[in-house]
Amino acid sequence: MDQRWKYPFAVMTLAAVLASGTAIPSYVHADDNSEKAAVEEVVAGELPSIGSVSIGGSNTIELKQASLSNEESGKIVTFTLTVNNQGSSEIQFIDYWVRLKSSTGTTFPVALFAADKDKNRIPAKSSMDFRFSAKVNDQTNLKDLTFNLIQWDFTRSDFEKPIGTISIPDSYSLLTSVGTKRMASIGNEPIKNGVKRLSVSMNDTHFLPTIYFEMENTGSRGAKLPALQFNLRTAEGLLYPLTASGIDKDTTINPRVTKEVTLTGSIPISVDENGWQLQVTQLIDLGDGTTVQVPVAEFILPDSSKEEVSLGSTYEVSNEDGTYNVRLDELKRLPWEDEDLLAAQVVISNPGTKSLPIPNLTGYFKLDDAVEVDSTVIRGDKVIGLQPGQEITVQYLGKIPYTYDFSSIKLYMQEQKDSAPKEPNPGTPGGGNEGGGKVEDLIQFVHNADMMIVPAVGSGQKQAIHDVGRKAQYSVKEVHTFTGKSGNVMVAMVEIENLEKRFNDISKLVAHYVAPNGTVYTANISEIKSSITPGGKALLHLSGVLPQEVKTNDLQLFIGQAVKEGKLAGKEDTPDAYIQPLAFALPLEKTKPQDDLRNIEFFPYSLSMSNIGTTMNFLTGDLKFSFDYELGKDILVVSNTEDHKMVVEIADNDGKFKRSQEFSLDSAEEGDKGEQPGGGTSLKLGSHEAVLNFNDPELVYKLESLEKYTLNVYYQFQPGQRKLIASKELKWFYTAD
Numbered sequence: 001m002d003q004r005w006k007y008p009f010a011v012m013t014l015a016a017v018l019a020s021g022t023a024i025p026s027y028v029h030a031d032d033n034s035e036k037a038a039v040e041e042v043v044a045g046e047l048p049s050i051g052s053v054s055i056g057g058s059n060t061i062e063l064k065q066a067s068l069s070n071e072e073s074g075k076i077v078t079f080t081l082t083v084n085n086q087g088s089s090e091i092q093f094i095d096y097w098v099r100l101k102s103s104t105g106t107t108f109p110v111a112l113f114a115a116d117k118d119k120n121r122i123p124a125k126s127s128m129d130f131r132f133s134a135k136v137n138d139q140t141n142l143k144d145l146t147f148n149l150i151q152w153d154f155t156r157s158d159f160e161k162p163i164g165t166i167s168i169p170d171s172y173s174l175l176t177s178v179g180t181k182r183m184a185s186i187g188n189e190p191i192k193n194g195v196k197r198l199s200v201s202m203n204d205t206h207f208l209p210t211i212y213f214e215m216e217n218t219g220s221r222g223a224k225l226p227a228l229q230f231n232l233r234t235a236e237g238l239l240y241p242l243t244a245s246g247i248d249k250d251t252t253i254n255p256r257v258t259k260e261v262t263l264t265g266s267i268p269i270s271v272d273e274n275g276w277q278l279q280v281t282q283l284i285d286l287g288d289g290t291t292v293q294v295p296v297a298e299f300i301l302p303d304s305s306k307e308e309v310s311l312g313s314t315y316e317v318s319n320e321d322g323t324y325n326v327r328l329d330e331l332k333r334l335p336w337e338d339e340d341l342l343a344a345q346v347v348i349s350n351p352g353t354k355s356l357p358i359p360n361l362t363g364y365f366k367l368d369d370a371v372e373v374d375s376t377v378i379r380g381d382k383v384i385g386l387q388p389g390q391e392i393t394v395q396y397l398g399k400i401p402y403t404y405d406f407s408s409i410k411l412y413m414q415e416q417k418d419s420a421p422k423e424p425n426p427g428t429p430g431g432g433n434e435g436g437g438k439v440e441d442l443i444q445f446v447h448n449a450d451m452m453i454v455p456a457v458g459s460g461q462k463q464a465i466h467d468v469g470r471k472a473q474y475s476v477k478e479v480h481t482f483t484g485k486s487g488n489v490m491v492a493m494v495e496i497e498n499l500e501k502r503f504n505d506i507s508k509l510v511a512h513y514v515a516p517n518g519t520v521y522t523a524n525i526s527e528i529k530s531s532i533t534p535g536g537k538a539l540l541h542l543s544g545v546l547p548q549e550v551k552t553n554d555l556q557l558f559i560g561q562a563v564k565e566g567k568l569a570g571k572e573d574t575p576d577a578y579i580q581p582l583a584f585a586l587p588l589e590k591t592k593p594q595d596d597l598r599n600i601e602f603f604p605y606s607l608s609m610s611n612i613g614t615t616m617n618f619l620t621g622d623l624k625f626s627f628d629y630e631l632g633k634d635i636l637v638v639s640n641t642e643d644h645k646m647v648v649e650i651a652d653n654d655g656k657f658k659r660s661q662e663f664s665l666d667s668a669e670e671g672d673k674g675e676q677p678g679g680g681t682s683l684k685l686g687s688h689e690a691v692l693n694f695n696d697p698e699l700v701y702k703l704e705s706l707e708k709y710t711l712n713v714y715y716q717f718q719p720g721q722r723k724l725i726a727s728k729e730l731k732w733f734y735t736a737d
Contacts, residue, residue: 061164113286174298201443204269234276367404367409373398462474493540532638653710
């Protein structure tokens with residue numbers, strides 16, 4: 001089958017750090033390596049006075065923090081009057097009041113907040129705040145209102161003495177500029193608030209903003225936070241609630257402690273993404289069953305800066321548990337039987353200082369913005385939580401017909417909010433399903449189908465799997481071709497090194513040989529049942545049957561971690577897919593046999609032969625062939641050579657005699673020497689002597705013409721499949737080194 005594999009291309013994400021002027025320069029937030037300039041922090045005080053009136057001497061009443069909120073019950077105006085008593089005697093607020101009127105002359109009744117109704121006496125040399133609310137009609141805007149302050153005077157017919165009027169100026173705004181922090185009284189303590197940065201990802205239907213907000217207690221006592229509400233306000237004035245993680249209504253911020261709050265939400269993609277603002281409000285009970293969101297602070301957010309993200313870049317996603325870093329490492333198209341696999345590898349890490357749970361991930365692929373492909377999420381690690389700085393690898397796996405072509409591919413990374421069976425609404429943040437499971441989008445990765453090939457490393461190079469608990473390194477040591485009448489058997493010897501600190505089993509693997517035209521040939525893998533020591537190695541033999549016309553030097557070897565039903569396959573399982581593909585260019589095969597009988601290499605063994613000689617018993621016709629040998633083996637390498645043999649052949653150069661003997665390798669480590677099934681002999685590690693006896697009564701009559709013979713050494717992979725690896729010409733009835 002023809003395959004096309006493409007290199008990963010891009011992740012769609014939006015990121016920016018808030019900045020302004022020379023105080024905090026702006027930059028695009030792409031990963032943890034972004035440099036930040038050392039700048040002086042800009043802090044704005046609490047919101048300034050809108051206006052004030054004199055109530056005698058140096059005493060005043062100020063209007064502060066007026067705002068208009070759209071509540072379920074209609075529009076509600078909230079504002080604060082601050083009485084400043086600079087005199088030497090107390091002032092009673094009961095002597096004063098405020099009338100609220102619109103530009104059309106409509107009067108709106110005002111009421112004190114329930115929490116402020118018992119306030120009255122303002123001691124000398126002090127100030128006191130009085131908070132008010134008023135319901136207004138839908139046609140009224142904040143700047144249409146005037147605040148008419150009166151003093152009660154029972155000598156007047158209407159009992160009211162006007163003392164001043166305050167209007168909202170056109171320049172009035174609660175907004176804090178980009179890069180500036182705002183002081184506000186929260187929990188009866190001064191809190192310095194500011195936006196640290198903003199990142200925005202998107203899917204087909206929604207923007208997915210994440211705002212990183214900081215709150216620092218600059219006071220001298222702990223500040224217990226009230227019920228705060230965070231909203232994103234668009235340029236059109238639309239409000240969208242944000243979910244806050246990192247604080248709740250019971251959170252206390254101690255003095256000189258900074259609390260980072262992560263705010264997430266979803267905004268329809270039809271909304272203009274420019275001109276966004278962050279609104280921080282406190283939910284206040286007015287005492288009559290009505291609640292209102294009173295602004296604490298408001299911030300201008302920067303315009304989103306779109307960025308094409310290359311493979312391997314790190315981005316932040318957040319949920320109620322905290323903030324995670326995510327990185328798309330791979331998105332490949334892989335051959336599998338009569339289908340192709342879509343395999344994405346995503347790395348998730350914890351950039352914070354506290355442990356985080358591992359999200360319950362789900363997701364899907366979308367081809368050419370039209371065809372959705374279900375995916376299975378597979379984890380190969382042995383981790384139950386993410387420690388600070390720790391990372392895990394997650395695989396997304398989907399299947400398509402191998403004949404299907406597409407141009408672009410997207411991976412939607414989502415979180416399943418509970419364990420209920422899920423049927424997510426793709427592309428809809430928070431989209432539920434009929435089974436009750438809630439799915440939320442985390443990030444969308446965009447990729448190009450032309451760049452999904454699996455790059456092969458060069459001959460002799462190594463590749464690693466970094467999953468926690470399964471860390472291992474793979475390399476191809478050598479290859480052998482065993483020719484047949486109708487086809488050849490290709491065998492690659494793959495070394496796997498255990499990089500863990502404990503004994504580890506070899507993962508169940510899947511392997512293919514892939515030709516340049518995309519044709520795929522399945523490879524069988526020898527099984528190793530024993531565990532591998534830390535730092536130890538295993539040698540696997542990967543064999544595949546190839547047509548004789550296939551040029552083995554052009555092949556690549558694909559190795560993957562076997563999967564069955566969404567989990568890593570066990571040793572007895574039959575895989576239905578694979579993940580984490582590794583591709584290797586095959587080393588050049590050594591096809592010419594060596595003419596030296598020392599250091600004959602057939603990894604992981606090495607054989608040297610010496611004192612090679614033949615003798616003849618003329619009475620019985622027995623030919624004795626003997627040699628000394630030294631058999632070595634890499635003791636850190638575990639291999640399965642159950643059917644593998646070393647074959648020694650004696651062939652008279654004139655064709656008068658030819659015999660061979662098989663030597664088993666599977667018992668070499670036990671040190672056995674003796675008869676094996678089929679009449680073979682086992683070699684054992686170390687230095688030993690081997691003696692072979694052949695009976696041929698006719699050979700006695702050929703002695704005068706026997707001159708030279710060739711000693712051939714074969715590596716036999718399985719019965720009938722041999723490869724000549726060493727050959728040397730020797731003299732009959734002489735001893736040779």
